[in-house]
Amino acid sequence: MINKLTEKIRKTHAPIVVGLDPMLNYIPKHIQEAAFKACGETLEGAAEAIWQFNKEIVDATYDLIPAVKPQIAMYEQFGIPGLMAFKRTVDYCKEKDLVVIGDIKRGDIGSTSAAYAAGHIGKVQVGSKEYAGFDEDFVTVNPYLGSDGVNPFIDVCKKEKKGLFILVKTSNPSSGEFQDQLVNGRPLYELVGEKVAEWGQECMGDTYSYIGAVVGATYPEMGKILRRIMPKAYILVPGYGAQGGQGKDLVHFFNEDGLGAIVNSSRGIIAAYKQEKYAQIGEANFADASRKAVEDMIADIDGTLQAAK
Numbered sequence: 257m258i259n260k261l262t263e264k265i266r267k268t269h270a271p272i273v274v275g276l277d278p279m280l281n282y283i284p285k286h287i288q289e290a291a292f293k294a295c296g297e298t299l300e301g302a303a304e305a306i307w308q309f310n311k312e313i314v315d316a317t318y319d320l321i322p323a324v325k326p327q328i329a330m331y332e333q334f335g336i337p338g339l340m341a342f343k344r345t346v347d348y349c350k351e352k353d354l355v356v357i358g359d360i361k362r363g364d365i366g367s368t369s370a371a372y373a374a375g376h377i378g379k380v381q382v383g384s385k386e387y388a389g390f391d392e393d394f395v396t397v398n399p400y401l402g403s404d405g406v407n408p409f410i411d412v413c414k415k416e417k418k419g420l421f422i423l424v425k426t427s428n429p430s431s432g433e434f435q436d437q438l439v440n441g442r443p444l445y446e447l448v449g450e451k452v453a454e455w456g457q458e459c460m461g462d463t464y465s466y467i468g469a470v471v472g473a474t475y476p477e478m479g480k481i482l483r484r485i486m487p488k489a490y491i492l493v494p495g496y497g498a499q500g501g502q503g504k505d506l507v508h509f510f511n512e513d514g515l516g517a518i519v520n521s522s523r524g525i526i527a528a529y530k531q532e533k534y535a536q537i538g539e540a541n542f543a544d545a546s547r548k549a550v551e552d553m554i555a556d557i558d559g560t561l562q563a564a565k
């Protein structure tokens with residue numbers, strides 16, 4: 257799957273991911289009203305609104321982008337109907353030939369991680385049969401439990417040709433509380449980065465490993481150091497747009513081949529119609545605003561990479 261991701265980034269010239277984080281207050285009134293008319297003001301109604309919203313955004317952007325990142329929390333809050341909308345979204349994006357990164361941030365003791373891995377990127381055995389549950393292409397993994405918690409995901413990746421993005425330095429303001437603590441004189445995020453590089457060595461695609469890392473756009477200096485520590489890891493970079501990250505901060509997340517990083521924006525794309533910049537496009541045409549925001553994000557990041565050459 258890492259080869260497909262790399263190839264699609266090369267073809268689209270767009271090292272970006274559209275984050276599908278559909279909170280109800282981002283979903284235009286006309287979509288909510290239609291969904292509530294069909295299913296009531298219920299969890300099912302919310303899930304239907306999410307699905308219709310996602311579908312329009314995917315239809316408006318899929319030809320420009322290599323990948324999407326549905327954030328499972330935004331679906332889970334609506335219980336089983338929400339999870340059904342998550343699965344429907346994953347399947348639809350795959351039909352559109354997009355790479356799907358499930359932002360699930362899982363990681364537990366070995367046996368539990370094995371079950372998470374089977375459910376999200378692998379297969380589960382039922383009697384004599386095997387089933388893929390959610391079937392994303394990549395998932396995000398929390399490494400706080402150490403190798404026991406990560407290895408079951410790596411085993412499934414090797415078998416199924418899927419991939420991981422392991423949290424190394426997250427984009428949020430308090431990420432330093434633990435991640436920047438010095439251990440033997442070095443920040444913890446560097447040690448985790450070294451471990452990601454080590455885990456990734458045995459998991460090479462053609463040019464990049466399918467064991468990648470998450471490093472926030474909001475910490476560009478740390479991104480520069482981590483790029484050197486993990487030269488073969490793809491870096492998933494959240495924090496662009498709504499959290500303040502900009503193209504000019506991102507050049508050092510990339511390798512000299514112009515690859516090696518993929519930048520996520522969720523609210524900045526899916527709720528673009530609410531921004532002053534795109535307001536004239538109008539709520540009814542929200543998906544056109546998302547397409548324009550994708551085009552602007554590609555130009556911003558590509559401009560930075562071209563200027564750095």
Ligand SMILES: O=c1ccn([C@@H]2O[C@H](COP(=O)(O)O)[C@@H](O)[C@H]2O)c(=O)[nH]1
Pocket residue numbers: 275277327359425426427428470471472494495496497498499520521522523524
């Ligand atoms: O360090 C991290 C890891 C993951 N995320 C996730 O990315 C998106 C960001 O959403 P925006 O609307 O573009 O801010 C969201 O799903 C987070 O859970 C992150 O932000 N930082």
